[in-house]
Amino acid sequence: MNHRSRAHLDPALVRGLTTARRGPLISRRRTLRAGGAAAAALALSACGVQGQRREPVAVEDYWADKERTGRLRWANWPLYMDPEHTQITQFTEATGTEVEYKEDVHEAPTFFGQIQPQLANGDDIGYDLMVLTNGFQLSKLMELSYLAPLDHTRLPAFAESAGESYRNASYDPGNEYTVPYASGITGIAYNPEFVDRQITSLQDLWDPAFAGKVGMFADVQEIANFGLLANGVTPADSTKEDWEAAADRLREQRDSGVVRSYYEQDYIQPLTNGDLWITMAWSGDIYQQNATAGTDLRFVIPDEGATLWTDNLMIPYTSKAPVDAIEMMNFLYEPEIAAGLTEYIAYISPVPRAKEILTDWAGSEDDGERAEALREMAESHLVFPTEEEYQKLHNYVTLETAEQEEFSALFQAVTQS
Amino acid sequence: MNNRKTTPYALVLPAWVWLALFFVVPIGGMLSLSLTTGNVVTGFQQTFEVGNYATAVSSYWEQILRSLFYGGCATLVCIAVGYPVAYWIAFRGGENKSTYLLLILLPFFVSFVLRTISWRFFLSDNGMLLGTLKDIGLLPEGLTVLNSAPAVILGLAYNFVPFMILPIYAVLERMDPHMVEAAHDLYSDRIRAFTKVILPVSLPGVFAGVLMTFIPTSADYVNASVLGGAYNTMVGNVIRTEYLVNNDYPIAASITFVLMGLLLIGIFSYARALGTEKVMEVHA
Numbered sequence A: 001m002n003h004r005s006r007a008h009l010d011p012a013l014v015r016g017l018t019t020a021r022r023g024p025l026i027s028r029r030r031t032l033r034a035g036g037a038a039a040a041a042l043a044l045s046a047c048g049v050q051g052q053r054r055e056p057v058a059v060e061d062y063w064a065d066k067e068r069t070g071r072l073r074w075a076n077w078p079l080y081m082d083p084e085h086t087q088i089t090q091f092t093e094a095t096g097t098e099v100e101y102k103e104d105v106h107e108a109p110t111f112f113g114q115i116q117p118q119l120a121n122g123d124d125i126g127y128d129l130m131v132l133t134n135g136f137q138l139s140k141l142m143e144l145s146y147l148a149p150l151d152h153t154r155l156p157a158f159a160e161s162a163g164e165s166y167r168n169a170s171y172d173p174g175n176e177y178t179v180p181y182a183s184g185i186t187g188i189a190y191n192p193e194f195v196d197r198q199i200t201s202l203q204d205l206w207d208p209a210f211a212g213k214v215g216m217f218a219d220v221q222e223i224a225n226f227g228l229l230a231n232g233v234t235p236a237d238s239t240k241e242d243w244e245a246a247a248d249r250l251r252e253q254r255d256s257g258v259v260r261s262y263y264e265q266d267y268i269q270p271l272t273n274g275d276l277w278i279t280m281a282w283s284g285d286i287y288q289q290n291a292t293a294g295t296d297l298r299f300v301i302p303d304e305g306a307t308l309w310t311d312n313l314m315i316p317y318t319s320k321a322p323v324d325a326i327e328m329m330n331f332l333y334e335p336e337i338a339a340g341l342t343e344y345i346a347y348i349s350p351v352p353r354a355k356e357i358l359t360d361w362a363g364s365e366d367d368g369e370r371a372e373a374l375r376e377m378a379e380s381h382l383v384f385p386t387e388e389e390y391q392k393l394h395n396y397v398t399l400e401t402a403e404q405e406e407f408s409a410l411f412q413a414v415t416q417s
Numbered sequence B: 001m002n003n004r005k006t007t008p009y010a011l012v013l014p015a016w017v018w019l020a021l022f023f024v025v026p027i028g029g030m031l032s033l034s035l036t037t038g039n040v041v042t043g044f045q046q047t048f049e050v051g052n053y054a055t056a057v058s059s060y061w062e063q064i065l066r067s068l069f070y071g072g073c074a075t076l077v078c079i080a081v082g083y084p085v086a087y088w089i090a091f092r093g094g095e096n097k098s099t100y101l102l103l104i105l106l107p108f109f110v111s112f113v114l115r116t117i118s119w120r121f122f123l124s125d126n127g128m129l130l131g132t133l134k135d136i137g138l139l140p141e142g143l144t145v146l147n148s149a150p151a152v153i154l155g156l157a158y159n160f161v162p163f164m165i166l167p168i169y170a171v172l173e174r175m176d177p178h179m180v181e182a183a184h185d186l187y188s189d190r191i192r193a194f195t196k197v198i199l200p201v202s203l204p205g206v207f208a209g210v211l212m213t214f215i216p217t218s219a220d221y222v223n224a225s226v227l228g229g230a231y232n233t234m235v236g237n238v239i240r241t242e243y244l245v246n247n248d249y250p251i252a253a254s255i256t257f258v259l260m261g262l263l264l265i266g267i268f269s270y271a272r273a274l275g276t277e278k279v280m281e282v283h284a
Helices: A002-007 A011-018 A026-046 A059-063 A086-095 A108-121 A136-143 A156-161 A202-206 A220-230 A240-255 A268-273 A283-293 A322-331 A335-345 A353-364 A368-379 A387-392 A401-415 B002-033 B051-092 B094-109 B112-123 B128-135 B149-160 B162-174 B177-185 B190-219 B222-227 B235-245 B249-274 B279-283
Strands: A071-075 A098-102 A129-133 A179-190 A214-217 A259-263 A278-282 A298-300 A306-314 B036-039 B043-046
Touching (some): A071 A322, A086 A098, A086 A322, A108 A129, A108 A136, A108 B235, A129 A322, A156 A322, A179 A202, A179 A220, A179 A283, A179 A335, A202 A240, A214 A220, A220 A240, A220 A278, A220 A306, A220 A401, A268 A278, A268 A283, A335 A368, A353 A368, A401 B036, B002 B249, B051 B149, B051 B235, B051 B249, B094 B162, B112 B128, B112 B149, B149 B222, B190 B235, B235 B249
Parallel strands (some): A071 A098, A071 A129, A214 A259, A214 A278
Antiparallel strands (some): A179 A278, A179 A298, A179 A306, B036 B043
16 A cells, blocks of 8 residues: 555656756657747737726715725825824814825826726725825826725815915816825025025026035926926926927036936935035925924025925725825814914915914913914915015926926936936 | 656645746736837837837946945955954854854844935934044045945945845855865965865855845946935946836836846856856755
C-alpha cells in the first residue's frame, strides 16, 4: 500500500519539476510559446478601458429614494478644520449623525486618480462628502456625471447666507453640483528676514538677486496662471498662443537658475528656515503659519493680479449617505458655524456674515489674547479681502479634456525637467 | 494511472496561479494599455498604437537617462559604503554580528518617506549640517545641497544601502577562513589576499547587491520629489504624473516598459561582462 502510493509520483517527473532543466525541451517549449502568443494577442485586443461617462440624473430622481442614515464619511484636505473637529461635534449634536472625518485629499489630481475607477464602476468610494478645488479634476467629475445633483430645497442656509461671489461660479453655474467650502488666494509670500525690500510685483519672482531661493508651484494650473499674469494675460481669456508664451516665460525663469524647486504643498517650512526667500503661496497657509508659529512671513497680492480658487463641497453619486451629506453642506452655511470654521482655517469664508460674528465674539471674549486674534482676523485682508482686492483676483481658465492635455503638457515640460 | 501524471502538476499549481495572477496578468494588462489611445472621459480603445512608445521616449528620454545615471551613482556609493561595512561585520564582528546587523536595519523600521524627509532638515541651507559648517567657515555661505542632484543620489544611496550590505555580508560570512590562511601561506600579503581570494569569492554578493539597489533606485520617485530641485525629475516622477495627475495611462504604461527594457538590457550585459551567466541563480 505504502509502496504503491509512493509510486504515484514518478521520481523522474518530480526531479524534472523541481530541479533546473538541463537539456532543451524543444517540443514543449514550442507549444508553450505558440499558446502564449495566442493568449497574449487575445488579451491585448480584449483589454482597453471602457468609456466612462454616465448619463446625468435629474435632481428629483436622484433624491426620490434617499434617506438619512445617521453616518457620514467625509474626505477633506489636511488642516482644514481644527484638530478637535468642533464643527463636526456641533453637527452631531444638532442632527445625531455620526461623522467619520478623513484628511485624505492631498492633491486634487491624485485624489481624482484614486476615486475615478471606482466611480466609473459605480462603486462606493468610501466617502459620502468630499472637498475638491475648482479646476481640471472638478470639471472632469462634472463632465462624467460622477456628482450628485444638489437639491437646493434642502439648502436653505446656503440660499440665505452665501456671499454673492460664491454663488453661480463660472465652473458650476447655478451651484448644480457644488457649494463652496472655503476660498483662498494664490499670491506671493516672502520672508523679510532675507528679503530686504517690499515685494509688489510678479517680476520679483524672476529677479536674479533671489537666485536659487525662489519657489514655484508644481500644479500646472497654478504655475500657468502666474506665467500668464506675468505676461499681462487674464487666465480666463487666455488662448493657446498665450499658454506657449507663458510656458516660455516660465522656462526662462527656470533656466536662469532663479527657481529652487517646484513645490506641491511643502513650501512653508523652506520659507521659514531660509531655503526659500520668496515663493508662490496660498493666503491661508501664511496666515496660519504666522498665527501659530509666530513667524513674520508676508503675503502680497501682486500688482499684476493673483488667482482666487475655491474648495467645494460635493457628493459623489455613489454616496451611501447623500441626505446626511447635504445636511452637512447646509449646516456649514449657518453663519456661526462658518465663523467658527474660519477662526481656525484662516481661509476666506463664503459666508460674509462670518466677519461680523468674529468681531462680535472678539467684543464679548474675556480672554484678551483670543479677542485680539479674533479682531485681527476679522480685519485681515487675507481672510476678508476688500472689494478692491477682489478686483485683482482672477479665476482659473476652464478647459475641455482635450485642451487640458495640451495645456498640461506645455507646463509640465517646465516643472518636470 | 491518471493521478500519477497529474499530481506533480497539481503540486506546482499554486505557484503558477500566483505568478499568473500577480505577474502575468498585470503585466499583460499594462502591455495592452500601453498600446491604447483615448482619454479618461471617453475611455481608452485598443488601437495597437506603437506611437505611444515613440512619444514616451521623445518626451522623456532625458528623465530616463537621468534616472539610470542617478541609480548607477547611488549603486556605486552603496558599494563604496556597504562593502567595508559588510566586510567588517563578517570578519571582525565577533560575537556581536547579529547586533550590528540589527543596528543597520534599525533606522529602516521608520517609514521610507519620513526618513527621506528628515534629510531635508539635515541638508537645508542653514540647517544642522550646512548651517554649522558655514558658521565655522568651512563652507562658503552660498552653498546649496538640498534640491540638487547630489542630494537625490545621497538620499537614494542612504535608503537602499542595506540591500547592498546584506548580500555581501551573507557571502563573506559563509566564506571559509582557511582560504585566506592558505593565501597567506602562499606568501600573499593582505592586499593580494583580498584581491585574489576574498574579492572574487564575494563578487556574487556584490552582484546581487547591485541588482537589489540599481533596479529600485532607478525607478524611485520619492527621493527626487523630496530632495530634488528644478532639474532633478526622475522617470518615476514622470510615470507618477502621467498616471495620477494626467490620467494618461497609455503613455505611463509605455514609459514603464521602456524603463523595464533598459534595465533588463543593462542587467544582462552586466552579467555578461562580469562572467556570471547564472544571473537568476545568484539572485535566488
